[in-house]
Structures are given as structure tokens and as C-alpha cells.
Amino acid sequence: xxxxxxxxxxxxxxxxxxELEVDAAVAAADADGLQVDASALTEFDTxxxxxxxxxxxxxxxxxxxxxxxxxxPKLHDLARLYGVEELLPPGPPLPAAAT
Numbered sequence: 001x002x003x004x005x006x007x008x009x010x011x012x013x014x015x016x017x018x019e020l021e022v023d024a025a026v027a028a029a030d031a032d033g034l035q036v037d038a039s040a041l042t043e044f045d046t047x048x049x050x051x052x053x054x055x056x057x058x059x060x061x062x063x064x065x066x067x068x069x070x071x072x073p074k075l076h077d078l079a080r081l082y083g084v085e086e087l088l089p090p091g092p093p094l095p096a097a098a099t
Contacts, residue, residue: 002030006018009041009042009043010044011045022055025055033065034064034065037069039071046078046082049078052068055089066089071091076088
């Protein structure tokens with residue numbers, strides 16, 4: 001699975017360039033899909049949410065799995081505030097419990 005690491009800052013100023021990066025990452029993704037690593041995000045606005053929703057649509061259009069990893073709690077809080085948290089890409093599946 002390919003990984004796209006988001007930068008520390010994702011706001012309206014970076015939105016267009018980040019969208020191009022997302023499009024390129026989705027186009028280059030293999031059949032396993034793409035993980036978007038948001039662990040570096042420290043400064044962001046609703047543009048980051050829009051970017052993730054764009055990535056989700058682009059991946060779905062190609063029939064690819066998209067996973068969001070390392071998202072800071074504030075990103076989820078912002079998505080919840082706007083009522084779109086359930087639309088964000090899911091994280092990786094939890095490991096099966098050992099028996």
C-alpha cells in the first residue's frame with residue numbers, strides 16, 4: 001500500500017498544491033490502495049477536510065481503498081463540527097485479537 005504523507009501545514013494557501021499531490025498519489029497507487037498519513041499535521045483548516053474528502057472520492061473512482069492514519073484529534077474534532085467525520089477515510093483495520 002502506498003503512503004502519502006501530509007505536511008505540517010494544510011490550509012487554504014496550500015490547498016491547490018496538496019490536491020495535485022493527492023491526485024498524483026491516487027494515480028500512482030497500486031491495487032492495495034493508498035494510506036494518507038496525517039501525523040505531521042499541526043496547522044490546518046477546513047481545507048484539510050476538503051482535501052481528505054477529495055482523496056476519498058478520487059480513490060473510490062479508481063476502485064481503491066483509502067485509509068487515513070495518524071490523524072490528530074483536532075482534525076477529527078473539526079470534521080465532527082462540520083458534520084462530515086463519518087465521510088473521512090477510515091483508518092486501517094484493527095488487528096484480530098489473539099486467541
